[in-house]
Amino acid sequence: MDDHPDRFDDRAPAADYSPFVSDYLLYLLAAASHAASEQFHGQVRECGLKIAEWRVLACLVEQDGQMITRLAQFALYEQSRLTRIIEKMEERGLVSRRPDAADRRRVRVHLTDPGRTVALDLVGKARDHEAALMARLDENARGGLKSSLKALIRHLGADVCGPD
Amino acid sequence: MDDHPDRFDDRAPAADYSPFVSDYLLYLLAAASHAASEQFHGQVRECGLKIAEWRVLACLVEQDGQMITRLAQFALYEQSRLTRIIEKMEERGLVSRRPDAADRRRVRVHLTDPGRTVALDLVGKARDHEAALMARLDENARGGLKSSLKALIRHLGADVCGPD
Numbered sequence: 001m002d003d004h005p006d007r008f009d010d011r012a013p014a015a016d017y018s019p020f021v022s023d024y025l026l027y028l029l030a031a032a033s034h035a036a037s038e039q040f041h042g043q044v045r046e047c048g049l050k051i052a053e054w055r056v057l058a059c060l061v062e063q064d065g066q067m068i069t070r071l072a073q074f075a076l077y078e079q080s081r082l083t084r085i086i087e088k089m090e091e092r093g094l095v096s097r098r099p100d101a102a103d104r105r106r107v108r109v110h111l112t113d114p115g116r117t118v119a120l121d122l123v124g125k126a127r128d129h130e131a132a133l134m135a136r137l138d139e140n141a142r143g144g145l146k147s148s149l150k151a152l153i154r155h156l157g158a159d160v161c162g163p164d
Numbered sequence: 165m166d167d168h169p170d171r172f173d174d175r176a177p178a179a180d181y182s183p184f185v186s187d188y189l190l191y192l193l194a195a196a197s198h199a200a201s202e203q204f205h206g207q208v209r210e211c212g213l214k215i216a217e218w219r220v221l222a223c224l225v226e227q228d229g230q231m232i233t234r235l236a237q238f239a240l241y242e243q244s245r246l247t248r249i250i251e252k253m254e255e256r257g258l259v260s261r262r263p264d265a266a267d268r269r270r271v272r273v274h275l276t277d278p279g280r281t282v283a284l285d286l287v288g289k290a291r292d293h294e295a296a297l298m299a300r301l302d303e304n305a306r307g308g309l310k311s312s313l314k315a316l317i318r319h320l321g322a323d324v325c326g327p328d
Contacts, residue, residue, distance in 0.1 A: 028313040033193035034240045035320035076198045141315035144308035149192040151305040156199035
């Protein structure tokens with residue numbers, strides 16, 4: 001496959017290759033998100049929830065009665081996949097789907113009382129985890145991080161949980 | 165399931181509930197990473213590569229001859245899963261696995277010449293995509309974003325692609 005077996009021992013990049021990965025925005029975003037989420041997702045799983053389920057609950061506790069399209073944007077899942085997840089959440093009594101009062105063709109997802117209890121408990125844990133994480137960053141890193149991320153999300157045309 | 169059907173029409177959060185999701189660090193990280201990656205991952209797939217394969221190539225072009233343990237950390241995949249992905253990459257002639265010269269029990273992954281060509285092409289595209297993305301942010305957002313993400317990764321005990 002390779003005509004230059006010596007090349008295999010050359011573990012340094014070419015002289016004209018400037019370092020890339022360790023300063024690559026998409027990698028830094030993925031690595032930071034992965035590492036931060038791994039810490040908290042252990043607590044989500046301890047509550048018997050999948051990550052998508054936690055995201056749906058967190059979004060509904062803020063704004064109840066959202067449509068699945070909107071929840072899928074927030075949960076970062078495809079709509080068809082999230083629809084199945086929400087069906088299972090309904091079977092477990094965490095949410096309830098009901099037609100929109102004004103337009104009955106639209107279905108809205110609502111928290112049940114037990115769902116709201118679980119959601120509020122986990123939002124409390126998420127706030128604590130975030131506060132502990134932010135406290136470990138120095139003021140410079142902490143100050144601009146969220147606003148920079150929001151600017152990036154805005155420029156990418158993505159959007160956050162809220163009214164539809 | 166719910167004794168208070170009226171609750172279903174209450175779409176506003178409780179009065180003492182302060183907004184959470186739209187300012188939640190883990191959500192901002194996940195949403196920014198998801199949206200930024202979605203843009204570039206289209207180009208990765210056009211090259212006939214999976215995301216994990218692209219991450220392995222990018223890491224090897226920077227530091228050839230890494231071990232799978234290290235590549236799995238970088239690619240954000242479980243080692244067992246990445247081992248299978250690397251076996252497939254070897255079948256396609258993109259990489260080659262060889263024992264470490266000093267300790268033959270350790271296996272190192274090397275780029276083949278065709279693998280290096282694909283990797284350099286995609287790294288070029290990634291640099292272009294990143295430059296375009298950064299150019300859309302104002303100076304404040306751009307200035308601190310990478311250093312804040314690096315601080316966060318460091319505090320989370322995660323690590324970036326590099327020597328093992």
